[in-house]
Amino acid sequence: MRVAIAGAGAVGRSIAKELIDGGHQVMLIERQAGQFEPDTVEQADWVLGDACEVSTLEDSGIERCDVVIAATGDDKVNLVVSLLAKTEFAVRRVVARVNNPANEWLYTDAWGVDVAVSTPRILAAMVEEAVSVGDLVRLLTFRQGQANLVELTLPDQTPLAGRPVSDLALPRDAALVTILRGDRVIVPQPEDPLEPGDELLFVANAEVENDIRKALGY
Template identity: 45%
Template sequence: MKVIIAGAGSVGRSIARELSSKSHSITLIDKETQAMRVASVPDVDWLLGDACDPQALAEAGIDDCDVIVAATGDDKANLVTSMLSKLVYGVPRVIARINNPRNEWLFDENWGVDVPVSTPRIMTSLVEEAVSEGNLVRMARFHRSGTSLYQTHLTDSAPVVGMSIGEVILPPGAVLTTIVRDGNPLNAERDLTLEGGDQILLLVSEEAEPDLDLIGQLMGADLTGEDSSTED
């Protein structure tokens, strides 16, 4: 897979290092001379250039690029790079870093972004997940489909405890996908009985989100974390 990473800061270099270790073809591009720390990730191609410049993107090989990651510390630059990559060059997968959560609303298909990644939101979700017993928390939103991943930990008094998964009737558009019990993920088989302490993972379509209160009641959970999800 050919990947271009715009932004050779610590985030871009870390991504490049990880992907290159898996034998992907990686090009790191940055407009700042001091960012050219070639020795830090020697197994990738480095390019001094502005990823907001179509000529620089062409030089980086965007014409046959599979994925571009806009990972600079500047949201405006990430948006411009995403738009050029998707709308001009038709890159199949565009991933963009969001530095300021206030800018999240911009990072969508209108700007060519397939997968927006907000580090502050990820950290918030992880904190909420750690203290979420009795709460229904949105952990991720899959941007293209509008479907969201929710999770909760069942209390002993949750209405579904003692029921088999096949007996749990969820609203249309909501699917119980996985149970995590004692640290082990379990397939949501119809005859699996739910227990107190189980971590429940549910996929909820955009159309089913008005029924979140009902889903929470079934799981014995209050709705929280509505604005604390990661985006995919």
Template identity: 65%
Template structure:
């Protein structure tokens, strides 16, 4: 897979190193000469250019990329890069960094963003996940489908503790994708019984969150 990363700061370089270790081709683009530090990611291709300009993206052969990651520290630039990549170069997948949570609402399909990654939101979700039992924690949103990746830690007194996964009346448009138990992920099967303390990961539409909470943890946090 060929990936272009716009923004060669610490975030962009970290993403590049991870992708290279996983066997992918990576092109790092940045308009600031001080950010072009090829010695820090020597296996990547580097391009000194403004990723918001069509001529730069032509030079980068963006049409050959499978994924474009807009990882600059400027939300406006990340939106423009995503939109151009999607509409002008037909890049199959775009991932955009959200620097200011107030701008998150703009990072959607209208701006060519397939996946928006908000570092402040992710950190908040991780904090909430660590301390919340019985409440839905939204980890991220998949813009194309309008679905969320959410987590809920099952209380010990949940009415579905001991129930098999296949016997639970899950809300519509909700998929249980993993059970985290004892420090390891478990792919759920219909015969797996649920246990108190299980961390349940779902992909679900936003509207399903209240029904999930009522099903799994009724009465938590003042809910009826």
């Protein structure tokens, strides 16, 4: 997969290194000469230029990228990059960094954003996930709120203990995708029994989250 990252600051470089370690091709676009440091991520292709300029994106060949990540520290820049990538170059997947949570409402498909990543929201979700047992916690939002990754940890006294996954009467727009049990990652099968302490991960429409709770007895 070929990925373009707008913004080669600490965040952009860190993302680039992770993706390269995963075997992906990465291009970093940076407009500030002081942050243009190809030796810090030598395996990436580097472009010195403003990702808000159509000419820079054309010269970089961004239309050949499968994913564009707008990772600068400026929300205005991230939104413009997202819009250009989606509307002018038809990039299939656009991921944008949210710096100020007050601006999160702007990060929609109207601005070309497929996935908005808000660090404060993710950190808050991780805290909730760590301390919440028996309650549904939203971890991540996909497709501008059309679907969410949600988690529920079964308490010690769960009435679901020993019952198979097939007993869960989940709503139509929800799917149990993973069970985390100790150091195991389980792809659930209908006959798999549930156990106290299981972390159940669902992908679901936001409108049916209460139905998930009811299906789990909460």
